Amino acid sequence: MTPPNSPSGEAGAAADIAGETAELDLGVSPEAPRSGDHRIGAGLRLPEPVPIEAGTEDAYAIEIRAKSILNQVPGESGVPFEWTLNPYRGCGHACRYCFARNTHTYLDLDSGHDFDSKIVVKVNAGQLLRRELANPKWRGHPVAMGTNTDPYQRAEGRYALMRDILTALTERANPFSILTKSTLILRDLDLIESAAAVTDVSIAVSIGSLDEGLWRTVEPGTPAPARRLEVVRRFAEAGIGCSVLLAPILPGLSDSWEHIDRTVGALVEAGAKSITPLPLHLRPGAREWYRAWLQREHPSLVPLYARLYRDSSYAPESYRREVVELVERACRAHGMHRESSNGARDTPKRTASETANEQLSLL
Secondary structure (H helix, E strand, O other): OOOOOOOOOOOOHHHOHHHHHHOOOOOOOOOOOOOOOOEEOOEEEEOOOOOOOOOOOOOOEEOOOOOOOOEEEEEOOOOOOEEEEOOEEEEOOOOOOOOHHHHHHOOOOOOHHHHEEEEEEEHHHHHHHHHHHHHOOOOOEEEEEOOOOOOOOOOOHHHHHHHHHHHHHHHHOOOOEEEEEOOHHHHHHHHHHHHHOOOOEEEEEEEEOOOOHHHHOOOOOOHHHHHHHHHHHHHHHHHHHHEEEEEEEOOOOOOOOHHHEEEEEEHHHHHOEEEEEOOOOOOOOHHHHHHHHHHHHHHHHHEEEEHHHOOOOOHHHHHHHHHHHHHHHHHHHHHOOEEEEOOOEEOOHHHHHHHHHHHHHOO
16 A cells, blocks of 8 residues: 555655655756755855756755655565655755665765765655545554655754654554664654554664774764663663664774674673674675765775675675674673574574665664
8 A cells, every 4th residue: 555645666765756756856946945044053044046956065955845754665676674754855864875865866976975975854744644544545554764864864953843753653543663773763852762662662872883983984964873772771771762773883983892792792781682793794885985985085995895795796605694793792791692482592683685675774
């Protein structure tokens, strides 16, 4: 079932492109700016009423009125969710490796700086969601948020779209999940607690490493990893729990035993509900942007990446398995074990579910 006007195109990141590009023509002006100062915070401003140019240094919030907000993921995508919701396109987190970068090229913007700085804001997201949840054909499917760009990125501090979205989902007792790198989610802890009282709620935070030097260069727009640990603690204290994606694990940068053991230890101490390791993958768009960063910051690692990602967006299975085994070893060392479906002890798995988790790995 597809809500009225809701497209069902490419999985996750691209699922709503067809339903928006006709309305979002970047060759014409977006919604009329608000009166007064065009500065809106979050490092963004509303553009002047002239065509938006790609490849510039300008940082814009491009406000649009989307045609649909719930996106059905094609069954052949192999991801562990059927419906997604993305209130923003582009992401101010500016993670060098973000898999969603290439989706900005569908809007005639580039996958590098434009993706980081020209943020499309679906200002009517809450209104659309209420309408689509009220559709008699809607069957209360779980809705995944954060599968494309982070719903709690910097622009959310100004627009607060998620509060209306969470309220709408709670009113319908509709299950949902959120994946984020942002501490801004704590602003909505009250709403998430209310939702958890009436429906299934799943919260996950992405933390790839606790190395502050690495964080500052590879995820420059995100809160520090140490601050994200506070999100894990707060949700654990609230009784909701918070899973952690140890993601992405970067070859030569955060894949050593020392890195992994330190990070896993901190996650366990913070009360992580589970830890899922996800080694880096590099899709087109992200691949080129990450390679340019690597050549600037860590040129000695370029040959390693050339070997690992020569023929695929994914590192070889042998490498992925080795990294996952290190994480499993660290989990055991710090007392974290998971129960399998038959009650036997198990540890976080990765290689068998690579495709199913790929949409989550780079947020």
